[in-house]
Amino acid sequence: xxxxxxxxxxxxxxxxxxxxxxxxxxxxxxxxxxxxxxxxxxxxxxxxxxxxxxxxxxxxxxxxxxxxxxxxxxxxxxxxxxxxxxxxxxxxxxxxxxxxxxxxxxxxxxxxxxxxxxxxxxxxxxxxxxxxxxxxxxxxxxxxxxxxxxxxxxxxxxxxxxxxxxxxxxxxxxxxxxxxxxxxxxxxxxxxxxxxxxxxxxxxxxxxxxxxxxxxx
Ligand SMILES: C[S@@+](CC[C@H](N)C(=O)[O-])C[C@H]1O[C@@H](n2cnc3c(N)ncnc32)[C@H](O)[C@@H]1O
Numbered sequence: 001x002x003x004x005x006x007x008x009x010x011x012x013x014x015x016x017x018x019x020x021x022x023x024x025x026x027x028x029x030x031x032x033x034x035x036x037x038x039x040x041x042x043x044x045x046x047x048x049x050x051x052x053x054x055x056x057x058x059x060x061x062x063x064x065x066x067x068x069x070x071x072x073x074x075x076x077x078x079x080x081x082x083x084x085x086x087x088x089x090x091x092x093x094x095x096x097x098x099x100x101x102x103x104x105x106x107x108x109x110x111x112x113x114x115x116x117x118x119x120x121x122x123x124x125x126x127x128x129x130x131x132x133x134x135x136x137x138x139x140x141x142x143x144x145x146x147x148x149x150x151x152x153x154x155x156x157x158x159x160x161x162x163x164x165x166x167x168x169x170x171x172x173x174x175x176x177x178x179x180x181x182x183x184x185x186x187x188x189x190x191x192x193x194x195x196x197x198x199x200x201x202x203x204x205x206x207x208x209x210x211x212x213x214x215x216x217x
Contacts, residue, residue: 010035090131095172
């Protein structure tokens with residue numbers, strides 16, 4: 001999977017993508033992330049990319065640098081790829097949608113991250129294929145919303161997770177009948193007077209499977 005991210009703060013992705021499972025996925029070339037600084041596409045002498053919105057008091061991202069950056073990526077890739085815009089007010093993301101996006105995004109896509117409150121609507125009308133909300137609340141950071149989507153998608157790439165069973169037993173997943181996972185225990189057997197359910201210590205796999213089904217949360 002290759003993700004092109006346009007952002008004013010591309011560095012904000014680095015610590016997150018350079019740790020744990022996403023870092024390992026990048027090291028194994030299972031997931032590639034190309035970061036583009038939006039200001040590099042500005043014709044303004046000060047590399048500004050924002051301006052005042054018509055009829056409102058807030059700043060928005062101007063259409064020109066966004067259009068230039070999107071066209072640049074499409075030219076570089078050699079064909080049109082899906083463009084995603086994260087927004088609180090559109091289609092809500094859940095595990096079912098993540099599974100659908102994983103299939104339809106075709107392994108390579110662009111995510112636009114702006115700044116301030118909004119981007120010019122014409123960019124959405126002209127270029128954006130999917131508008132995705134990570135749920136009904138408003139974040140300050142566009143990069144954070146994009147990272148949530150990326151993390152949920154990357155998990156589905158074969159070999160990213162060591163144990164494919166974890167993906168099959170992910171809460172809300174299709175393979176797990178959209179249910180939530182059962183409780184999990186480890187050593188010690190007794191912790192603060194609370195005991196691990198004895199069936200999990202029995203070694204009886206069919207009974208353990210029954211216990212798991214009966215204890216879905
Ligand atoms: C401060 S928010 C803008 C909110 C906008 N004024 C509104 O009320 O919908 C800045 C940006 O962060 C991203 N963002 C914030 N919350 C989000 C969410 N729940 N899902 C997806 N993106 C979100 C979006 O790209 C959004 O445009």
